[in-house]
């Protein structure tokens with residue numbers, strides 16, 4: 001049970017909103033609610049944040065699914081400090097710095113075989129738009145310029161740039177922004193609590209049949225018009241929605257049959273989240289392009305990367321033009337930024353030294369046991385998990401979708417635990433260094449809040 005005096009005491013520590021806070025237009029924020037009770041984080045170490053008043057918060061979501069090795073890891077801190085003093089910036093067009101090559105080389109040692117060309121970006125959204133452009137350019141370079149259509153999926157989240165929201169399947173992120181990319185269709189999502197409710201790990205039902213949506217879309221538009229399919233191996237931001245058994249395999253088969261590229265958006269699922277280096281590794285299905293960000297640099301310095309099959313890279317770079325001509329007209333001022341590369345190299349060291357890319361597999365059943373013990377608590381309608389990511393879905397309050405989960409998030413924060421809400425689902429994706437005792441604290445605090453009804 002929760003000590004009411006503790007709750008009152010922590011609430012009293014919440015700083016009041018001040019006029020100085022008005023200039024900052026906060027991203028994806030219920031800002032009226034925030035202004036009424038700002039939540040500030042001033043410090044972080046390993047599994048914890050601290051508020052400006054010194055209140056300790058257990059980080060149950062690895063920042064925002066990104067700080068996979070935990071906060072302020074010494075090797076990463078040191079590497080970034082050293083790098084900023086040595087080479088703060090280097091232009092990435094027609095030149096480079098050694099760490100960008102070193103990092104690319106290190107990364108392809110842990111990606112699925114075949115994905116051995118790396119293009120650096122600064123975020124997941126940029127990785128997604130980069131991959132979409134690569135897909136269209138690849139087909140065009142092979143004389144198949146009619147292949148311009150993309151197929152995304154309902155409930156897909158692929159960042160917030162125009163390409164990403166076009167292939168993404170979240171109505172709220174699309175509806176106020178006018179026309180999207182043209183020629184985009186969506187597969188159905190794989191959320192099916194009626195058949196797959198309370199599944200531990202991969203759900204059993206409906207995989208191949210849901211993947212057949214792709215055949216129906218191909219029949220409608222003809223394969224010769226379709227560039228790529230993009231899906232998250234596990235949809236994170238829309239409530240941890242897993243691919244049922246056989247689903248990704250069947251998508252791969254249909255793509256191969258029709259010459260359509262398969263893009264996995266592994267911004268969340270990459271770098272150990274599912275108990276394997278990547279979702280592709282975990283599910284044994286290799287895409288043609290793979291988008292990443294977040295865990296690549298442990299969230300320390302913004303970075304993203306797109307991994308491509310060698311054939312795609314070759315097609316786009318072996319062009320018949322004078323040597324001084326740029327082959328692929330795409331890139332960012334901060335592609336392969338020296339600080340991001342230094343952070344990522346030290347991150348990879350930390351992952352390797354501590355076995356973090358597979359630690360989620362070791363903890364999966366402990367985490368699953370803890371989560372699934374919440375079944376039967378008030379308003380809980382589904383629980384889903386894989387590796388070190390899990391979700392508890394609540395029945396929405398009548399007329400106020402998202403409110404119940406948001407209130408749970410606020411109460412957990414007051415009790416010193418950070419979880420994430422998406423719709424009426426509570427998501428958890430702790431740093432991969434979490435201990436069993438901390439899993440107990442994370443899930444136990446959520447249980448205490450849920451028991452209040």
Ligand code: PMP
Pocket residue numbers: 122123124125126128157158159160232236237265266267268293294
């Ligand atoms: N794709 C996926 C699957 C994501 O989960 C996210 C972010 N949560 C993005 C893309 C966008 O990443 P960013 O916010 O770094 O642009």
